[in-house]
Amino acid sequence: MTTMDHTPRQIAVKVSPAGDKLITSGANYLHMSKKDLVEEAVRFYLDARREEMQAGMRELLRELDGSRASRVAMLAGMTREELDSVGGIEEDD
């Protein structure tokens, strides 16, 4: 099947002169094209940040035990003890 593909094959990305210098020397050092280096580096960086975000989420989720008190304390940015000290919250719904 033939389809019309209007997506350009290459897109220009603007970087600073210092960034371009870094990409050029990095590509030479790794014996790869600048395009491949940028694409792989971005993918690598996103994966690293993704791990970081997931770890942050897991850490917050560990504070939640399914109770309303844990959710209210989480939303308020306080400990369960602090929540209890100012009145606590009922779990009756």
Next chain:
Amino acid sequence: MTAEPVRPTMRCLREDLALAIPPVSRPLDEVDHPLIRRAAERFADPDTPHERIRAIDDQVLFKVKAQRWRGAVWVDLDGDLPWLVAGGQREDGSPDDFYAALETGATAARARYNDEHTPPLTTATYIGHLLPRREDDLRYRAEEAARIERRLRPIVHDLIRQSLLDGHEHAVMLDGAALGIHVLADQGHETYVAIRIIGSVPKRLAATIVSLVPGCEADTWMSDYAMPERPMAPEEQIWSNLMDPTAAAKLLDENL
């Protein structure tokens, strides 16, 4: 402009009005007490004139009276929030008049303050110990969190139900952010759930939303930075997981 309701401080509620502190789902400005009700009426309109307690000179306190009750209201100018900071049942003119007792206590507090601090206060009174403190700030934040939490659970569960029924993403606006949920149920096999939040949302709110999806392992939530069917929007975060099909079915049953 709507005035903020008058809130009693925790100390005033406990010690002066002798009331138990209610759960944070019940805002302190709604506690049923004649002095709190009267203060709320008096401060509902910002243009209502108030009588100042002249004997107190380190802060501006206003009188509020309800039946035999007397109180003192202080307005936090930063947040334009009025606080009932003291109350009592002593009547004007009696030997233990409330406002006279307030002045005596504030004069003694000023003396104690000056014994312990340099430079000394040049005012005749000190009422710093009556003003809202950390526990009042915690209580205020907890009440706001309780309001948000009460709204969130039905919103998240309704979005999941709607998506389970038609297989499409369903979204609502939530305080300036868009919350979308997409559930893909694979006929008795795995059920995939994705939560999309567009907008600047605190991490703690995102975690609470994620935690409200039933039937998901907490340690297996994945952060996605690209979607197969559409580009990711600026300020969008996407969290996905597998959902226990029985939890999904139970959620649908709750709606019937």
